[in-house]
Amino acid sequence: MKITEYDEFVRRTDQSKDRSLGERRAISFYGLVGEIGSLLSAVKKKILSESGDAAWDQPSEEIKEELGDVLWYCYALAHAENGGRFDILRNDIELLKREIGATNERAAKIRAALNPSSREAFLAAAETFPPSPDYTFNDYQTLAFKTARTDGRTLLEVCLAVLTQLAAELLRKTLPEIELTLNTNVADRPCNTVLGEVTWHLAAVASLHHLTLDEVVCFNVEKIGFRAERGTPTALHDEGRPLHQQLPRMFEIAFVRIGPGKSRMYFEGRRLGDDLTDNASEDDGYRFHDVMHLALMAYLGWSPVIRGFMRRKRPDIDEVEDGGRAKVVEELVLKAIHSEGERQSKAVGRCQVDGHKRIFPARSTIPFSLLKTLRGWVQGLEVWKNTYWEWEDAIYTGCEIFGLLREHKQGTVHVDLLNRRATFKPVVSANVSGVTVGLGMASMNEDDAENVLSLDELSRARGTNRVADTGAAKKALLQALNLPLTASDQLDIDLLPENQISVRASGQSQDRIWAMGVVDFKVAFTVSKEGSVLCSAMAIADSALQSR
Secondary structure, eight states, X not given: OBHHHHHHHHHHHOTTTTSOHHHHHHHHHHHHHHHHHHHHHHHHHHHTSTTHHHHTTSOOXXXXXXXXHHHHHHHHHHHHHHTXXXXXXXXXXXXXXXXXHOOSHHXXXXXXXXXXXXXXXXXXXXXXXXXXXXXXXXXXXXXXXXXXXXXXXXXXXXXXXXXXXXXXXXXXXXXXXXXXXXXXXSOOOOHHHXXXXXXXXXXXXXXXXXXXXXXXXXXXXXXXXXXXXXXXXXXXXXXXXXXXXXXOSEEEEEEEEEETTEEEEEETTEEEEEEEEXXXXXXXXXXXXXXXXXXXXXXXXXXXXXXXXXXXXXXXXXXXXXXXXXXHHHHHHHHHHHHHHHHHHHHHTOXXXXXXXXXXXXXXXXXXXXXXXXXXXXXXXXXXXXXXXXHHHHHHHHHHHHHHHHHHSOEEEEEETTTTEEEEESOOOOOOOOEEEEEEEEEEOHHHHTTTSOHXXXXXXXXXXXXXXXXXXXXXXXXXXXXXXXXXXXXXEEEETTTEEEEEEOHHHHHHHHHHTEEEEEEEEEEOTTSOEEEEEEEEEOHHHHTO
């Protein structure tokens, strides 16, 4: 990759570029030092692994990733320190050339430690470096490595030690004057000089692990670029199929509470899938994890599980794409997302929602390592074509709605595959054509309604000019559930279009709904000659379940 291209990439993807210079410098200093620590950890992990002595120099994805992260912060810091582009690598070659060619004792020791042919080859090539204005990281790596004074495992250990020293030298830039005066056991050199030495040792570590810096920065661009540079969404995988084999392009799923810690999904008035429970000793809300299937559908156009529930399988590729193995992979994907999110939340004590920690509250908290792992699991399936940013969208939105469902315990998820979007609203109506298990009727005028409705209900009803309707519906619902008027504070209702109604219940009202098997409500209105509103309300149970 060309140095100028990567330099521009770093500038474009630097999320701190609009902050003050002081903030940018601090973020870059601490980011660079932190990533040097992560690189050392990755290399040490490789050395200390079971096959460390035999395979210490074999590359790993983690080492390649950490090398790229350090390089990114090198360029970000160079921008902050120099007020714009600064050619770290060209400057380092110039410094190396002067260092080797100097007449002092240090230069003599360096020349003596270098292989004579490598030294002469370096000095000759350095005279015309860079070979072209659009030189690459590999051009620098090949030339710089000629100045290595040791080799093999010894050089790797030297690199780890020196990178630690360079990190300490960089951190001195953040110290107040009094500390700089009192703590003088670390050198004070220009930041650009230190950055050059950092990149030299990065190039050496890469070379020792049989990696080119071009490979490293290309991987880094892929890792960081997916958040900053989004393209056109991947085509839907069932495009061009008969309609009955396509996932519906726009639909809603109602999540209905049917018991303590138990929920059910409804699609087009029919139950979708099995009843949802946590399958855990504590209420961790996992019963709502099916919303992650919907998020995968919305942003990736992929969910063998929901496709099976909706009976939208494609017979010719069922065994591969829509069958049991693909479903197992999808469930593993969801479990990995939930487990990593919960692990992070517990580790950092993130904000809680209804007693539960919200997972992945920001896109930046979704680790690239998780995205890589998930894409690795789906290799060979159609969803492998989807990009990292689409995966991130699915995870972030799915977890956001998951948190809202845990908070509200019920709600409706709207899925729009055409625009790659999933949204949530806390109101719910399953629109079930089932068995009427309760019937009520009540009349109400606007003044009386104010005695029945809560302040929140009144506010929402006034916003739609349906105060009397809402009051009559609430009183009729209490009758349908055979509950006294004093239980009105245990019902919170919203009138929806087409005479549908959303009910949030608590206390004995909720227990009564569960005992009756109610999953939906219907209301109808008429207006009397006197102007009051008459409401008929029905409590509906699922006939498909009642018949069992």
